[in-house]
Amino acid sequence: MRSITKSSKLANVCYDIRGPVLERARRMEEDGHHIIKLNIGNPATFGFEVPEEILQDVIHNLSAASGYCDSKGLFAARKAIMHYSQEKKIPNVQMDDIFIGNGVSELVVLAMQALLNNGDEVLIPMPDYPLWTAAVVLSGGVARHYVCDEEAGWLPDLDDIRSKINDRTRALVIINPNNPTGALYPKALLLELIEIARQHQLIIYSDEIYDKILYDDATHTSIASLADDILFITFNGLSKNYRAAGFRSGWAIVSGEKNHAEDYIAGLNMLASMRLCANVPSQFGIQTALGGYQSIYDLTLPTGRLKRQRDVAWELLTDIPGVSCYKPQAAMYLFPKLDPKIYPVMDDQQLILDLLLEEKVLVVQGSGFNWMNPDHFRVVFLPNIDDLKEAISRIAHFLHRYRKR
Ligand code: PLP
Known part of the structure; x- marks a missing residue:
């Protein structure tokens, strides 16, 4: 056989x-x-454990969650994500710019599938969270790893990034805060990364799934908050900050220079439609998670x-x-x-x-x-x-x- x-x-x-x-x-x-x-x-x-209020909201809404929802996600959940992006000072985010997925994992694959032709290159940190490399390769792309420098607190080596850009390079991925190193990127570095992306017309994908798990009074800056003239996609979700990895709920926020990216965004929309929608029950936890300052904030720290x-x-x-x-x-x-x-x-x-x-x-x-x-x-x-x-x-x-x- x-x-x-x-x-x-x-x-x-x-x-x-x-x-x-x-x-x-x-x-x-x-x-x-x-x-x-x-x-x-x-x-x-x-x-x-997942904060009780999130869990109760999911349970309470279960009976309303048995149908498909909009491919991009529930209105109230996306509204909460939109407000969250305002809190993070990410400019120019409308409801339509938010995609909810079955975890960040699904959306990373979707974002790469929508972008890459065979042989297109994406700059990925080394070390990385390996989903990024896998998603690029699965989509026919080439993962070009740039070094994060251990001696410099695992910050990306800008010269190494520059040396790996060529005319097939489409995008720059950052993972901030970083898995596996635990590094958190300062604003000055983010601005330099933006400058590189600007010069070479790259999309910036920023995986920020740990943005609330910070130590020693550190603060997190979303790279997408620092410019509006290049395209950013910022990823986050319930898995880590809200300790609900099993809910499989994440989101991607498209921001910045969207006018030149209409075709790519149409591709994202199509792939999101093809999988109908993300798991609906857990989306009922998103609004509570993001909006529940009194009840949730302490638990996320x-x-x-x-x-x-x-x-x-x-x-x-x-x-x-x-x-x-x-x-x-x-x-x-x-x-x-x-x-x-x-x-x-x-x-x-x-x-x-x-x-x-x-x-x-x-x-x-x-x-x-x-x-x-x-x-x-x-x-x-x-x-x-x-x-x-x-x-x-x-x-x-x-x-x-x-x-x-
Ligand atoms: N991004 C990073 C950096 C991660 O560490 C993980 C999970 O460990 C994910 C994404 C996957 O997130 P999700 O559970 O939302 O699919």
Whole structure:
């Protein structure tokens, strides 16, 4: 019989956060092993539950949510997103500029499918959240990775960006706040990125899904608030800030210079229509999430538990000989570096598989975020302090043995 093969379009698409090592961890769990998971940024599973008011609004509206809605989303939810974009000082956003999707994930793929012809290039940070690279490749495009500089607090290297622009370059992606590094971009840098986009007529896609998870009094600036003469698409959603990843609710806001982008926007509209609409029940949570200053605001701040966990995890990891790490200003991840002189790792997927097998701790290898060298891994600091301490002491034991090999 002829074997059934996957599409060649998937040949270079990868998403290692849920890759083969996770599969192995699953099998180990089935065999009765307990694994400490520091691999997926899924707040609700670590006791960061969705705020009750959001949940109640979704439940209350369930009976009204059984039909399709407008392809772009419910009116009230989009209105709330429009107000949110005003709060973020993003100019020139109308109701029609807002697309609600089944998470940011769906909208990223949709935005790339609508844009790219085969061989078109998109500038993507390295390390990245790998969905971006996968979406570009799946859409026939070429992901051109620009370096984010660890020595400079993981900020994008502007010269590297400039050196990678050519006449096939269509867009620049930024992830701010960043997954996996926890970097938060200052306004001066955002202005320089805008200048590059302006000179080369690039669209700026800005993934801001962690814009409320900030530490040490940091503030977040939406890049789209800083100019109106280029096209921006800003992504956000309920998954992280509102701890409702399972609701699968995200949005994209089109802003800036839309007049020259009518054809592209028509493409976005068509793809949004083809999938009819996003999950309707969870859209009833959006207005409450974005508008509920009194009830929701405190819950979105990572004061207390999440900040303490960041501090403890960062201190314990950087206490391990040969491990250094930028202290994140935002989000829920640490991206530690293993000194290659002490840990001459050749294959970082094998390294984290060995860690899993030997210590029953699951993290994600740096190459899963398209990082160029096998010398980083990502740790999610959502588990409680006791679990983090236990997991990091196991990582320390593992690395101690690794040094002696
Ligand atoms: N963007 C970034 C930077 C993420 O880290 C994630 C999830 O981890 C997503 C997008 C996906 O978001 P959603 O749950 O809205 O699909």
